[in-house]
Amino acid sequence: MSLAPRAVVVHRRTEYEELIARHGSRGQAAFFLSTRGRTLDEVEQRHHRALAALAEVAAAVPLDWRRSRVERADLDRFLFTPEDVLVVVGQDGLVANAAKYLAGQPVVGIDTEPGRGLGVLVRHRAADAARVLRAVAAPGGDRHLEERTMVEAVADDTQRLLALNEIYLGQHSHQTARYRLAAADGAEESQASSGVLVGTGTGATGWCRSTWLERRSSLDLPGPGAPAVAWFVREAWPSPLTGTGQVQGLLAGGERLTLTVESDQLVAFGDGVESDALRLTWGQTVRVGVAAERLRLFG
Known part of the structure; x- marks a missing residue:
């Protein structure tokens, strides 16, 4: 029973x-x-x-x-x-x-x-x-449920973070973060920035949308149920060692954005909860993209 x-x-x-x-x-x-x-x-x-x-x-x-x-x-x-x-x-x-x-x-x-x-x-x-x-x-109650995409970050030491709105990667103080970014198409670039945001369609009404509006981006933000997430680099700094050529994009399905830490320590936290964060040290790699889990919300 x-x-x-x-x-x-x-x-x-x-x-x-x-x-x-x-x-x-x-x-x-x-x-x-x-x-x-x-x-x-x-x-x-x-x-x-x-x-x-x-x-x-x-x-x-x-x-x-x-x-x-x-x-x-x-x-x-x-x-x-x-x-x-x-x-x-x-x-x-x-x-x-x-x-x-x-x-x-x-x-x-x-x-x-x-x-x-x-x-x-x-x-x-x-x-x-x-x-x-x-x-x-x-019976049939599932038809009232709306599935919303979630985003995950997985570090090379198996640490994993899941979020509904967005994941932030950068310095816990939001000061300059240094890392090497590899986009889904394989393009790589060393960067110095205020961090990276990777957000779902649900998060596109909040922090990610603020970044999107500020830079007048032409990127089409995903809908809440779309199996895709958008990513944005915040305030990338150009220098002889760091670039600004890879600052936004979309990740669909199994595509991943990869960051290799080039600072003493960076963090990754989700949905603004800084107390629940991944701690990432020099040389560690973290991959971010669409999670297998989905929120099932009654409409």
Whole structure:
């Protein structure tokens, strides 16, 4: 007999909870915010809205399902199973935080503050949770799932990083990174730059799009489900030893962008989470491209 689905509710601490943890009391948190021209009332209201959304989602889980709950900081220690259905309660970034730990489990995004963020990945309200979970579990529920491309970086020592939006390779301080870049067509070039971004179609609405707009690029950015990623070199510096001839491109299917480190240390991190990074030393090679894993998001 197969196991019943397990609803895994993913959330993060609210700003109110973080303020109380940092300052020790409500009064101290209120004083801290007042020195910056803010009040605690608005922060507390958002906190209560988030708690209400979590309670409404918990009540919407079918009675015959198993259930669990995990905070963002514990995602890397949580054991996901094939029967899981992730219910991400928060903003778009929380979906990206969870995506790299999954292996095809469906994801439902619940927006706790509609209108405050883009709502690209958290498309549903807490009031919709019961209907959406029934649809996920119903026969043919897979037809409601939208598959989104992910990007991976694999180092020559087997370190691996997975991301939904983009991977950044460069100095942890974002200062000058030195490396040798080999594009998918085999062209190689030593470069000194502010780092390299490799982004998916989902990430094309964020950091990669900013770079794309800044340089007025004519490159066609991939769509969220397209099996391709775009790459950009940030602020490449021309010199007698470094070039600027290979600064952008697309990688499809099994194509890879290869970087060989020519600095004491570079890092690679995904989706802006610098605390979870690959550490790469002189002479190491890292290859970046489309990952086999895909985010399966309920539409």
